[in-house]
C-alpha cells in the first residue's frame with residue numbers, strides 16, 4: 001500500500017515511516033522542517049528512513065548514521081518483510097493547498113497518516129494562531145484532498161490534550177472533549193471534529209488516535225521533552241530543572257515510541273469507517289521514576305531541582321481497554337528498558353546532541 005505520512009521528519013513520523021517500509025509498504029513522506037526544533041535533527045530522521053529503503057540512493061555520509069539505524073532496526077519488534085518498501089520524501093507545507101494537490105496528483109497515495117502538527121503545549125500559549133493555521137487549516141487541506149482522491153484510510157494523530165485536565169479518572173473515548181485547557185489541545189479537538197464531519201458528509205474512512213505522551217525512546221523530540229533533557233543533563237553532569245503540577249511526583253502516561261507506532265499502524269490496518277482510540281500505557285509513572293531510569297541507564301546520579309510547581313500542567317491517564325479489545329493494541333515496554341535504549345543511542349552521538357543548544 002502507498003501511504004502518505006505527514007510530519008515524516010518528526011519523531012513519531014520518522015518511526016512510522018521506517019516501520020511501514022520495513023513491512024513492505026511504500027511511503028511518501030512529507031514535512032516542512034519547521035523551526036520548532038533544529039533542522040539537522042529532522043534531516044537525521046529522514047536519512048534514517050532513507051536507509052530502510054534499500055533501493056533509495058543514499059545521499060549522506062553513513063559513518064554516524066549506520067550504527068544508530070542498526071540499533072533502531074534491532075529494537076523494532078514489529079512486522080518485517082525480506083523485501084522492504086520504498087521511501088520518497090517531499091519538503092513542503094500542509095497549509096499550501098496547491099503544493100499538496102500536486103503531491104496527491106503525482107503520488108496517488110492510498111492512505112494517509114497525518115502527524116504533521118505544531119506540537120507542544122507551552123509554545124501554543126505564546127503562538128496560538130500558528131497552531132490553528134497548521135493543525136486546523138492544514139488538516140482540512142489534507143482531508144479535502146483525501147476525499148477527492150478516494151483515500152482508503154485517514155489516520156489522524158490526535159492527543160490526550162483533547163481531554164483537558166482530567167486527573168479524576170482514567171479517560172475513555174466517550175468523555176467530554178469540549179474542555180481543552182490549551183490552544184494545542186483545542187486545535188486537536190477542532191481537527192478531530194472536522195475529521196468526523198468529512199466522514200459523515202463524504203464517507204471518508206477516518207480513525208483518530210489520541211496519543212498519550214510524552215512519547216519517549218531513542219531520538220525523542222529534543223525540545224520540551226523531559227526524558228531527553230534528563231539524558232543530556234546526566235551525561236553533562238548538569239542540574240536539571242523540574243516543572244510539573246506536583247513536582248517530582250507529577251505522573252504522566254508516557255508511551256514508548258515502538259508501542260505507539262504499533263497503535264498507529266493498528267489504526268491504519270483496521271476496517272472501521274470512523275472510530276476514536278486512546279493509545280497510552282494506562283500506567284502513569286512519576287517524574288521521579290523517569291529520573292531513576294535515566295540514572296540507572298547511565299550508572300550516574302542526576303541532580304534535580306523543582307523550580308516551580310506548574311499549576312497549568314495537565315494530568316490525565318488513558319483507559320486503553322477499547323484499543324486493546326478492538327485493535328489488539330498492547331503496549332509492552334518497561335520504562336527502564338525503554339530509557340536504556342534512549343541512552344544507548346544517545347551515547348553513539350553525544351557530540352551531535354551538543355548542536356541542540358536548548359536541550
Ligand SMILES: NC(=O)c1ccc[n+]([C@@H]2O[C@H](COP(=O)([O-])OP(=O)(O)OC[C@H]3O[C@@H](n4cnc5c(N)ncnc54)[C@H](O)[C@@H]3O)[C@@H](O)[C@H]2O)c1
Nearest residue numbers: 007009010011012032033034093094116117211213214215
Ligand atoms: N510526542 C508526543 O509525546 C505526542 C503526544 C501526543 C500527540 N502527539 C502528536 O503526534 C504528532 C507527531 O508528534 P512528534 O512528537 O513526532 O512531533 P514532531 O514535532 O517531532 O513532528 C511533527 C513534524 O511535523 C512537521 N510539521 C509541522 N508543521 C508542518 C506543516 N505546516 N507542514 C508540514 N509539516 C509540518 C514538523 O516539521 C515536524 O517534523 C503530532 O501531531 C503531535 O501533536 C505527539
